[in-house]
Amino acid sequence: MNNRIEWIDALKGFAILTVVIGHCADGILSAGMYSQYKFELQALYDAIYSFHMPLFFIVSGFVFWLSKSYNKYKSKVLDFVIVYLIWDFLTWLVKFLLGAKVNKQVGFEELLGIFYHPIAPMWYLYVLIIFYLIFSVLNIKKVTFPVVALCGVVAITSKIMNLNIGVINQLLYHAYFFIMGVYCSNKIIYEAKNTACLYVLYGFGVQYISVL
Incomplete structure (x- = not known):
C-alpha cells in the first residue's frame, strides 16, 4: 500500500532544488565568477536563502x-x-x-x-x-x-x-x-x-x- 503524500514529496523536491540552485549561486558569487551577472545572482541567492x-x-x-x-x-x-x-x-x-x-x-x-x-x-x-x-x-x-x-x-x-x-x-x-x-x-x-x-x-x- 502506498502511503506517500504527493504534495509533501513535491514540497521536498522543491526544497532540494532551491538548495542546489542556492549553493550554485553562492559558489559563483564567492569565486567572483560571472561578475556581469552579480546583481542577478545576489538577488537569486537572497531570495532562496x-x-x-x-x-x-x-x-x-x-x-x-x-x-x-x-x-x-x-x-x-x-x-x-x-x-x-x-x-x-x-x-x-x-x-x-x-x-x-x-x-x-x-x-x-x-x-x-x-x-x-x-x-x-x-x-x-x-x-x-x-x-x-x-x-x-x-x-x-x-x-x-x-x-x-x-x-x-x-x-x-x-x-x-x-x-x-x-x-x-x-x-x-x-x-x-x-x-x-x-x-x-x-x-x-x-x-x-x-x-x-x-x-x-x-x-x-x-x-x-x-x-x-
Missing part, C-alpha cells in the same frame, strides 16, 4: 510526527548518522584534494571536527539528528502553541545576538521551524488544512523578521 532551510525543517518536523518516527528513532538516527559521516567525509576529501581551487580550504582539523562542527553543507543533517534525539528521548509527541511562540522568540533573539557558538546557533534558530512542522502536522490531522497553512505562514514570519 530567505526561506529554503526553514522550509526544510518545517517539512522535517511535519514528517517526523506524521510518520511517528519518534517510535523508531534509533534506526532513523543511525541512518542519518551514517549518511552524515559518509557525505561529510566525502565533502572534506574533495575540498582537501582540490586545495586552493575551492572557495573554502580545509585541513585535518576540519576532518576531526566533523563530530562537533560539521562542514557547511552537512550541518542540516547534524542538527536534524539532534532534534530527532531530543524529541524521541524526551517523548515529545505534541507541542502547544505557547511552546511554538516561545521557540519563535528564541529564534529571533539568536539571530539578533548573532552569537559565535558554532552549530548551536543553528539549533537555537531552526528548532522553531522543526517544532512548527510538528505543530502543523497535528493541525492537519485534527483540524482543517487551511488552519495549518495559516500556521506555516506564521512560521515564515519569524524567518523574515529575523532577516530584517
